[in-house]
Amino acid sequence: MSGCPFHPPKPPARADKVSLWTHLRLFRRDILSAQPARLYRAWMAEFRTPFFRSYMVNDPALIRLVLNERPGDFPKSDRVGEGLRVLLGQSVFVTNGEVWKRQRRIIDPAFEGGRLRETYPAMLAAAQVAVARMSEGVVEIEEAASHAAADVIFRTLFSIPIEHRLAAEVFAAFRAYQRSQPILNLAAFLPLPRWMPRFHRKATRQAAAQIRLLIEELVAARGEEIAAGTAPDDLATKIMVTRDPVTGRGFTPAEMVDQVAIFFLAGHETSASALAWALYLLALYPEVQARVAAEVAGLGAAPEFGDIARLRLTRDVFRETLRLYPPVPMMVREAACPETFRGRAVKPGAQVVLSPWHLQRHERLWSDPDGFDPDRWGREETRASARAAYMPFSAGPRVCTGAGFAMVEGPLLLAVLLRAFRFERIHGDDPVPVAHLTVRARDGIRLRVARR
Template sequence: MQPLLVPPFPYRSRDWPPVWTSFVGRRASNSVYGWPDEAFDIAWRTRRVLGHTVHLVSEPDAIGRVLLDNKANYERPALVRRLLRGGLGDGLFNAEGESWREQRRIVAPTFSPAAVAGFAKPIAHVVQEQVARWPAGTRPMDMAAEATSATMGIIAATLFGGDSRLTAPAAAGHITAMLDAAGRARLTALLGMPALGPGSSRARAGGRFLRDTLGALADERARTGGRDDFFGGLVAALHARYPAPQARELAVDNAVTFYVAGHETTANALTWTIYLLAAQPLLQETLRVEALAALGGDVETLDARLPRLRAVLDEALRLYPPAPRLDREAMADDELAGHAVRRGDLVSIWPYVLHRHRAWWDQPDAFDPERFLGDRRVGMHRYQYLPFGAGPRVCVGARFAVVEALIVLAHWLAARRFSLRGGPPPVPVGRVTLRPAGGMPLELAPV
């Protein structure tokens, strides 16, 4: 039996690093660097971090209690909401309580299975145009940049009426600055201080660009009574429920959320998936055959005809989850997996650690898409695999993201062969999302 590919993962330490190393040096800029090897064996670890009690939880039953069974007791931490409010405001991602429920009711129909199927054609159109622009010969390309270009175009086309202001080259740079600064700001958030430094200045400039641009879109939709797209419907629904100034603010908050999160996480999933296929030419060829056959049918049901590609995507999301951590704050005392949790404690769930935990996965660092096929998938615990979160706050756009990724990958595989270029392997960098440091240069060749 051929040995499984073990793709790159960051350095692991022998012991638990001191807490201060999370805020200074390499671990401060990469949240998945330097995790102790023991973290991938144990189910529970409690630490004191700048006056906060933080429980690292990797036990699926306990995770289920936090995210579903006793969800009312575990809210997004106030310090995290404070950190994100500057960019995301009080939109769906950052809201709690009745405000969250009301906004979720408004946006949920956009991401129903039937609605997502309706997005398949514009998704395919964007990626077809992208592939048509690629050079005909063999040449290196940064597939992280290509993934971002594709997903930005798709979000603009499907949710924002194809507005060209959202696909301008400057927009990607602003988003990167916002995400990088948010990932570096943990210390200042814990201390209740404003973020400082040149990265923070770039992030603020990025936030202003996005909010100004999306605010202009919101005003246009409000003046015309909305448009027949997601954002127009969102603006109209919010204006029907809230005073005009609050409705505008929430419209912009949600537009930033869906525009940034809607393209960044899927772009990272595409980037890591195509890297894994570039490292395995025989598997890539098998999936190219599957993709070519699937592309011969209706695009609305394309994802259902790509079972092996879906398994590869799922495995890529396991090894490189787009959002490497989830945090909750206990509103009252509780017990998890036999451990006491006090009011105000933070519960930290790391899909990056959980997905590579030796108690829940065979050969957890190896790439094995077969684990997502047949009986092996059926036997998984509901809370050992969390690429999109879980419970009521599971990502509302999860199905959209999966369908989008499969359509993009099918067209990429049908159009080109991808191979590694040599040199050091990519380094996963965890901030708000999990992206490769320095992009993902691959060699593209005609099929």
Template sequence: MTQVLPPKPPARPDRVSLWRYVKLFRQDILSAQPARLYRAWMAEFRTPFFRSFLVNQPDLVNVLLKERPDDFPKSDRIAEGLKPLLGNSVFLTNGEVWKRQRRIIDPAFEGGRLRDTYPAMRAAAEAAVERLAGREGVVEIEEETSHAAADVIFRTLFSIPIEHEVASEVFSRFRDYQRSQPILNLAAFVPLPAWMPRFFRKGTRENAERIRALITRLTEERMAAIKAGTAPDDLATKIMTTRDPETGDRFGTEEMVDQVAIFFLAGHETSASALAWALYLMALYPEWQDKVAAEAAALEDESFAAVSRLRVSRDVFRETLRLYPPVPMMVREASCPEHFRNRDVPKGAQMVLSPWHLHRHERLWDNPDGFDPARWQTENGKQCQRDAYIPFSAGSRVCTGAGFAMVEGPLILSMILKAYRVEAVAGNEPVPVAHLTVRSKNGIWLQLSERS
């Protein structure tokens, strides 16, 4: 019996002209890459304008992310497309500025805080299940998971549901922004002069400005509540009242707006992407769907302790993040000349780390393109999880909300499948493309029915 493989974008031929590559890149960075990257340890891309190196070899990935992260800072060119929304957020900064920001942010996401945020997270999951009531039939599930993930962020960050007027508009505006802005564009690789204007797709700047204005309103209201002693004990209050242990400084309004913007991007957009793909994979593999649904009986216990019993759901979500890492590529910059795998890497070269290719690497993973949540209990799966699995990045720049995401994802997935069965829609296979995260080109359509 032939195994059904999850959808994967077609790879381009190994050799194409620069013009053809640029055209493909503008359409979608995933399908613009050649198939050889799924088996290469390192690949160089050279043009008259720049040089970039894709790195898949685990020990070199380790050097860039864990051993010498200060020598390979985030590329400033990544900010070209995201700065209108994210400003100087922790996602884009480097050096001492970044270290200061992390010292203030990280305490809000420490282990004990997950227990504190769980009731708000569960309330958002219950609301997602309720919104699906009466929706039997074909449903575009990405829209639903985006709604659910945005609700989680607003409830845990500002103690307001998605129905709140400001939260609702931020969600609507961000959905438009997401569709117009790729996570990487050519500006990430082509060194444009500082004086040259940056061009964005229609509506991108306008939506970014409006989102920031709305977040500023929420931030200023919260600062006033903190001063008055009436602020709820949520993530926003925790972050805004935390002082840098080295300088004693706290975030001002503008810097807090930058951080909230990245919390929304990282916490909403990435979770929405992973949840949608997880539900699609459950439709493709009903035997795993039934296991998740049966295990979800543990959620009759409404306490945080129930999360530890969602083992199958957690493995399913982990496997989804392997096949469809929400952020498919990350770019670092060589701050000094290097020599990797008999190649000279010049100062300023762009070092591309691709979870998309690393997670499907043919020389590392057993059955790299197959869906197999049981792999995490095998020796190969455990080894690859240590050496070749970076859905949240790794090292000092690992996503501060990784633990948060690994509670939220399995929880919402379990609660939806406890209430509903999902089935694939014949002739409507989703095509993965990279916008701000890995989404489907034309949405993910599922047949939804209530479980008896």
């Protein structure tokens, strides 16, 4: 155990009973603090609205049913896609059925185990630049983490650093999109026909359109390089030249724009969230930070791919961060046929909410569920808890394609930053987690940074 006399911050839970409209208002502002405290100990909860019912499921057996055993009967809910489609189009994140299967058959080969070793030099270059860019004194850590994670994505996907004109413009436009996009828009709550507008904010539409135009430029340029035989062997090239073994067709340029949008959203936004919270937790628990610093002190200036697997404590810190602050706090599926959950009838069209945030802090499934304890990952009890209640990357056929990528990138960035710098908590300025696109701090995360 860390020995810290208090737990890391989490959002205040609301009272168990509030009006529907109060709940929707809270939900739109922050999905986490809108939830009642009982969800940290309940196996299931039912929520009713005038238009649909939703069931939050924490029962491990039901989670396995939805994600692993019968995923086809619980497709992704369009209600979540409504809020993101303006940016993501028909990306693999929001599609279902045969469209999704075809997309995964094209994308998955680029992220197979052997490719991780090939992309590692680009990750390392981004990590080294992050160290060079880090300043001393008070630093807004979420901004620094976002910059580093975006650099990793651009270097591994398109072989360009974030300083490249297009990369810098996409990064800037995405920050504008983050500030304007709620986790769910009004269309998620109302049964709107397809022809009606989706009530996206003007700023959201403008930022999404700018991002997509910039991605179109990147994709078009890469297409020309592929045709000329001069394209680098990176993730974008791999995906663009891969053909679906079933249909024989690859992605069109328009389809590739959709996929790059989700690669950037999933690969940058989620990684930045996890890295920022990990650095905050290490500042909050200086004795754990000292142990990590000792573990990474022996790394050379350019640690090799195999070195990362040997950083057990660093990896466990990252895993514990993902448990406490899962970047994607909730996932929503939809029942496609009549079901019975824990004796309750679940009708077709009902929303099935799976919440890594609540599941990974569940009082019946974890010891000291709100405590930061990276050493728990060496105990047998945690292995059992993890099998039942740990899914920061989802699970089953729809498990995140980039999970292996993230578990190399996160510990690598932590290692090179902790080898170079000490991160200190600023008393009285602790962050409050909220859920926007991912779990972020309401007013940012500021730490005092000093060179070791």
